[in-house]
Amino acid sequence: MQMLEKLYRYLQRKAEPLLPPRKLVVIEGDSLPAEIPMRTVVLARDGQEDWCVGFQCPCGCGRTIELLLIKEARPRWDYRVDDQGRPSLYPSVWLQTGCKSHFWLRKGRIYWTETSV
Template sequence: MNWIVQFLTWLRLLFAGWIDPPYKTIVVQALLPEKLKNKAIYIVEEDGFEEQAAMLCPRCRDHILHMNLLPDERPCWTIICHDDGTASLHPSVWRKKDCGVHFWFRRGRVFWT
């Protein structure tokens, strides 16, 4: 019986990215708001340049993940804003400290690795 529960949990994690509603993409100018919304990715723009993407950690939701979008600084991510209002990040997001979260962010959805 235990293997059935494990299998169903594995299936839920595998397909969670397609079942859950996508994250909202919110573009802000210069500064992040003091309190970030859950299930939202923020793109911070200044002087017409995308500087960073930020979101609440999808696992523990008690800290903010910041992804640099400026190509002359490392590490660096690229973000694609899709016509349907969702966004994708490349490469994956991997926080090696704290909760150790590691995921791909595609079309507004989190896909765990």
């Protein structure tokens, strides 16, 4: 089973440049919805304050990644959106448990680091 999971993740990474970039969807509120569509980055915004972003782990493990944007949070992330609606996140995302993916999200595309398993 572990061999099949590794093969699936390898194919996911190779397919990334062939698929359309992820787009940002803004929702009202301070939390993410229960379901997030694949290749979508959801921004939870309450009034004028951005709370978090969430998306499906790009490795295909099925995990929903939630990253805090509020200034008081540690760790926290910043985001930018280009004129085509493609999001970028700063710093990189490095999951310490589960699949242990490590990647950058730039202009809606995933760029895997060398430390990714």
